[in-house]
Amino acid sequence: MAFEREIAAFFASYVDAFAKNDADAIAELWEPIGLFPSPNGNFAMEREAFRSHCVTLLDFYRQQGVVTPVGDLLSATLLYPQVAEARMAYRMLGEGGETVAAWDHIYILRRSDDRWRVTLTISDGEIAAWTERGALE
Secondary structure, three states: OHHHHHHHHHHHHHHHHHHOOOHHHHHHOEEEEEEEEEOOEEEEEEHHHHHHHHHHHHHHHHHOOOOEEEEEEEEEEEEEOOEEEEEEEEEEEOOOOOEEEEEEEEEEEEEEOOEEEEEEEEOHHHHHHHHHHOOOO
16 A cells, blocks of 8 residues: 555654764654653654654663664554554663663654655653663652
8 A cells, every 4th residue: 555655654764864973864853843741741842842852762771771773663544634643562672682671652644745754753652661671760
């Protein structure tokens, strides 16, 4: 199905941007303002603030020993002609290929300017994984 290939390609480029530590590329894959529901409350970030957040996040991953991010698309559902829901499984691998942390992530994407971009993510799984590892308090 063309839709599923598009979403898989989107997330391949998303994971690749993380692998290259490219905060600009990551931020460009998001709508100008992204929404972030979290266990501690919801917030939104404009693209430039999100780019800065990505720099901090990439630094955090390196500090935790992450060398290679791996992401697998678990599901993609077209909710409306220009809106999709996707679920990803992530594994952050260390230098020896060991799993440093793993979690599922849920995204809402919107097709705008003839390309998919993330509008909203629910990162409770990632927060729980890093908390369990003792990296977050």
